[in-house]
Amino acid sequence: MSVGIRHDDLRRRNRAMVLSAVRRAGQPSRTEIAATTGLSHSTISAISADLIQEGILMERRKGETASLKRGRPQIGLALNPEAAAVVTVVLSLNFLSVAVIDYAGQIVAEEQLRLDTLTVSREKLIGECTAIVRRRLEDPDLDLGSVARIAMGIQGITDSHARAMLWSPITPLTDIPFADILEAEFGIPATMENDCNMMAVALQWRDPDRYRDDFIAILLSHGIGMGLVLKGELFTGTHSSGGEFGHMIHRPGGALCRCGRRGCVEAYAGNYAIWRSATGMSEDAEPVDVSDADMRALAAKAREHDGPEREAYRRAGEALGFGLGSLFALIDPAPVAMVGVSAAAFDLIEPALREAIAQTAGGQHSKSISFDTEPNELPLIREGCAMRALTFVDQEIFAPGAQAKAGASGKNVA
Amino acid sequence: MSVGIRHDDLRRRNRAMVLSAVRRAGQPSRTEIAATTGLSHSTISAISADLIQEGILMERRKGETASLKRGRPQIGLALNPEAAAVVTVVLSLNFLSVAVIDYAGQIVAEEQLRLDTLTVSREKLIGECTAIVRRRLEDPDLDLGSVARIAMGIQGITDSHARAMLWSPITPLTDIPFADILEAEFGIPATMENDCNMMAVALQWRDPDRYRDDFIAILLSHGIGMGLVLKGELFTGTHSSGGEFGHMIHRPGGALCRCGRRGCVEAYAGNYAIWRSATGMSEDAEPVDVSDADMRALAAKAREHDGPEREAYRRAGEALGFGLGSLFALIDPAPVAMVGVSAAAFDLIEPALREAIAQTAGGQHSKSISFDTEPNELPLIREGCAMRALTFVDQEIFAPGAQAKAGASGKNVA
DNA sequence: GACTTTTTTTCGAGGCTCGCAATAAATAAT
């Protein structure tokens, strides 16, 4: 069950702490690292000497900060971009996007292509994914460090081990073990991540002040998804990627949801649901795809004058509000980021949402709940995949010292 | 933020592992402990020698198992009951119960009294609680080891630091910092725990096969409460005790709940809600207290013939089912234990519950979701408090070696 | 009674972190 701590774990963990501190802080000095980790200066000195000698970290004199303090100037430590690289693959509706990212987090190459995901065959989908990655990896213009990990993000349900896509709204195909496929193809460790979880990871890196320990990222798009961070950790279900906020029940037996059931939050707040309601279609009408442009036009019309369009957004807000209220009954209120095309229409959604939330158990502090919006989900998803892959690398490089890469043959510190 | 691992932490943690292994396994040999913790035999030997010498563990020849295996017989290690003691205080509707428990988990003394919690004054409530604890602690018949911790459990909302009762259905009083009060009164560290959380903790110890990593304990009584264990850890909200399952929204704007809002699960499934519905009262009728005997009579009538009583239980099942369905959308299905007086009527509730759950996202595996029932919540709550207090002691005794107790003056191992 | 088997203890080796002292590298003062 629980495993004891061995002696060698100690150094491994502390190396991980140092790497994490550097990745988080950007260019901290040894002294700063000692302060944030609580380890002694000697220890930090020893560990960073190892890491530099192995080519994972590098010293960088802080050129800019010339003369602020009196004593010996601090030497900034930075991640060596060439220590490794990772690949991100983001598959979304009709769109496939790949990026190569160096160890310091900078994009060094990318490629995108359109692809009819709703009708594509299984073979073709897998083929396109591996081909695009192969093209980026074999680009002769690019002098890559060893690529250490691939992180793939997709809208839909993934299994809890981050190995396979179980179900996705962007394709009728199910149960594709992308992680295994990519690993077999390239011999590089890979994971299959849920898009909303990656959005949450990205927010944590982008704005650690606001998104630190507990927060929620909600995707308002064709479907409704959620990424949840609790106590600083990404929360996933016990079997699947979890957090199927969009399929919490808003009205038992209510409107038809894309998932085939009735009354889900998504059946009132997804793009298709807003469209269905705004155009006077029945709640039982089959969900249809609505383009982002159409949604923006709809929002514009709703802002223009009161009518069925505005009412549709109001109902979406109500569903989201009751869903959030039920969620807050379980986990207490937390900051929320609204992401995706309908986040741009959040002004139309917010009043009804707040009104609904105030009627729930979580609504006691409804005034203090704050919402942020970000209309474009793709960059967030890619960023999350990148950070996820990189932190995995951080925790593999230090493991048994070897196998990471870097020309370090002798382990003795000079 | 994140803190590095110091060298001295190592021994502390491994001591904790050994204690935890012994508490869990009952009477394991050193060899078994080495196997479960993954530490070497030498290490276990050294640590257990320390613990025995400090009076925390004791050797116990396994008298019963005379001749099974060939080699040197194993020596069982057991917790020394006299190493410490803890006190549990359980406050429930009109009832206050205290127990003293030795370090090995056996009850050595207890006292219970009736008390009109709905009308009692703040001073009197606090006074009764401290007085009953004092009587047990000062009992001259009892030769206690040093009492190392007090754990108090109460139905209602507690703060996330386990210090105070924020709100409870059993009294109109709010915000009583019981943990601080008990600490000030007795100079013994104390915590204030939520009853459903303690039920979950107790289940984890009672039946670790069924209730291990992920499960749910639901209290079906006057109110509806929940204790949630995820990934082996008790899940609490970020600010309060969390898991207010009873106040997830079942029907927006629906029946009046005891909390003053409308449409909560509890407003359909709490004792008062079942009663209200069975007796043909309006959904807007003020919640009233219903005795356990009345509820049992109601269940009997519902079993006898179809009618409003049976329909009331059906509606309760529906509310619970949709609530669980929404919950399962977030965390994936898990085993459920139904506790409390209405758990005895679970036969009346289950069909509608399963039907509702099957209509939700979590219902994909509704067949495999299994329910257990336990009509009596009090023993569970006390057991949970006891185990919580004892595991806290486990993690305080090893800390800086000293201050725990035990006559160990010299630290050198002979 | 000698041999096997299994458990537990002993002992030396190797690692890790820490505190303290020493060294390095800048600015401020004279």
Place this chain on the structure above:
DNA sequence: ATTATTTATTGCGAGCCTCGAAAAAAAGTC
């Protein structure tokens, strides 16, 4: 220009801790 001051980093020895191998202990088996 030189010395003093301040702050950052490194070196070194001490003290723990865990591990592996071997020894000791305590049974059963032949």
